[in-house]
Amino acid sequence: MRETHEAASGSVIGKPLHRAEDARLLTGRGRFVADLRLPRMMHAAFVRSPHAHARVRAIDATRAVLAPGVAAVITAADLPDVSLAHVNQVPGLVKTPQPVLARDLVRFVGQAVAVVVAEDRYLAEDALELVDVSYEELPAVVSADAAKPEGHVPLLPEVPDDVVYRDHRAFGDPAGAFASAARVFTSTYRASRFVAAPLEGRGCVASFEPASRTLLFWSSTQSPHLLRRRLALTTGLPEHRIRVMMPDVGGGFGQKIAISPEEVAVAFASVQLGIPVKWVEDRRENLMAAPHAKEQIIRLELAVGSDGTFLGLRARIVGDIGAYSYNSASALIEPFMAAKLLPGVYRIDNYEYDVQAVLTNKSPTAPYRGVGWTAAQAAREILIDEAARGLGADPVELRAQNMIRSDELPRMSAPGLLYDSGSYLESLRLAAQTAGYEEFLVEQERARAEGRYLGIGFSPYVEPAGWGTEGMNQIGLHSFPSNDSARVSMDASGKVTVSVGTVAIGQGHDTVMAQIAADALGVEFEDVTVLFADTSSVPVSLAGTRASRSTVVGGGAVGLAAEDLRGKLLRIAGLMLETDPRGLDIAGGLVQARETPSISLSVREVAEAAFFDIGVRAAEPEPNLTCTRLHDPGATCSNGCIAAIVEVDAETGAITVRRLIGVEDCGTVVNPMLVDGQLAGGLAQGLGGALLERIVYDERGQIVTTTLMEYLLPTAADMPNVEIKHLSSPSPNTWRGIKGMAEAGLVGGPAAIANAVADALAPFGARVGSLPLTAEAVVRMIGA
């Protein structure tokens, strides 16, 4: 572990190279799904449920079908009875059928009930109002832990209490820990519902060709191969006749991992009509009907010894998962993930959790950057600060005392995650040092005397990142494979094409994969092209881009395949130079004999010979310059520490984030510019979750926040300049020690800001019980 900034000399890995895709995007030449146009293409709009919970008695589209420009109105009656619930499941999780279009029941406001296809979106929306749906309203469940409404009708008949998953585990001796504790600190943290809100919403174009029975499908997705498979399973079309392509994607953050019912409905529409059909959701649809996230209730008890040692932790976690488990296991992505990471970076081996996933009449939850770890981090770190105040201890020292040390790693956490390497204490200290902690405390005192309230908050985090099969097993998702292949090819001119299924949705994976391939092969960065966006040209990746896995899993596979190809090039060069390939190196596109650099060949010459030299092709068993490798990395975690300094206006409740510091340790860094970008972007989403963003449903399950005037996204004026520092603890378990890191800002950010506000308002005895900390919430906290 060392403080690091510069790459090894001569290496492309570690350089902040500029991105190749930028010029296109900067000049308005990006091609997003809404920009696609095909001959005869029509446009879809969805009839959506106005009720949170209702039986669908009848759907009458006769008026709509006759409306100007309308080609078809499709309902569940026109579709086979298929569910989007995946075959694989987590044991103990009740399977919730997920219809494409609502059949007999609607379970959340905004659920898709019918799709209208018309000549343009204006006419399609006109026709929506002509679709007559008669509903019989049912009471709505709007809270995961409050009493059920009068006349409660369970969302699933076979689950009377709406609880689709429950689990209780104990590790070590929690009872003993609590019995021997000097103090026990408790809290209830209500993590609010907030959402990914990518600036580009969901959308797709389906183009079915009846003559050949092939389906071309463009989607703003994070998982093209998974989408292809689901389209095959739902439409019945053979998978090899479905081709999924990604246009440019305007952000995803997890919301575009899952297959949308709308995507499947549009595919069916195209099959039925035999023409291309396009659907682009608007912001209202995205806020209402795209997957939601983050809502949990976490009740904690922390047992502390007389010397401040954390003896044990108990957690009761209830996830508000919405109307069904999206694509199968999304019910677990919040509460279950939270349970697995609650001990965090601390030496807490006596740990007990009780987890429940509860159905409610809201849009279903699915992954959003940081998943359940955001809530777990906030709940735990807020409680630790409260414990520090209760003990009269310094919050940094209390944490330092209880942190796992770097030399104790690798270490299994109580719930069974491998912490492979890291810098927990070092990152906390560096964050405190960067913040000027000692000076800040003096400034804070002075400000208080003047009636100004400044606060500082720390949030040291550990983040499982880059799951291979081992990591997935440890986190409890046993039946979903998480390894990937990559293919690296060289053509006869010596240029390289990389094909890998960990797609880019803004992060710059094409640049990262090119850096890895160039480095591992010994060619110039500019001579590498990366493909990921087309299922017909890329090895299968069912997981796609999610869970901070791309550079580790995809990049590792690219690196391994490139190393294989390097070996092949050296063998061929050895043949051509009549020398032992072990004495040859490749760098900068040149093969050279180590002892005698004047003996050399360009990579281009070697490649040309591999394809055209009869002698080489006879001597080399597999001369074609294509190598494919799988990478299934061992478990790995990145870590860091976020620190925030805020000023709170005690009269108005307004919060200003004065400084935001991110110390990040993701092992070996491929492109530091892109890593910094992910951290800053995640921190902005963290600030949003801490101060601004909240999805609100009323007591009848009506969603209130349906525009960006109610759902407030952070702007440049809300964010301070982010101060970023790097440490490096390479992983022993991944290719070149690379770790994923992209969720860090949203894992660690909200906790740091919450703690800073609580610290600022400590003179009032204020406690943070939930986010976002709106002005009203702050004024209430002070008054309480």
Place this chain on the structure above:
Amino acid sequence: MSVNGRAVTLTVPARMTLADLLRDKLELTGTHLGCEHGVCGACTVLVDGRSTRSCIVYAGQLDGAEVTTIEGLSPPDGTLNPIQQAFRERHGLQCGFCTPGLVVTIHELLGDNPSPTEAAVREALSGNVCRCTGYQGIVAAVLDVARGASRAATAKS
């Protein structure tokens, strides 16, 4: 009206927005739609030189107007203007969806105020939502352009 310097004559439905006219009738898809209610700024274009939310303006209101889109602010030979170049150097974009609207807004900002402070930049850009970058690289890029500094190649371009 004229769009990016070319005269355009069209008949459109009264309710068609400027954004939809640009994107669907003129195939200038660089202007994006992020909210269609005037909040996110992705649809920002210049109308008679002033930044405008094209999603909440009816095309029919703009008879005789001069409209400039991201395509009109980009050099025709495919190179980048100074704002765009600074964005690339400072990693001011990730997914690129908000980027055209930002470039247009910044073009206006620097035309009005060639040497803004960081606070003034953040304020001026507070009407353009970016969900990916945290605004870090964006603000740095604007300050670079304002300083007239073209960043020395610490990175290969």
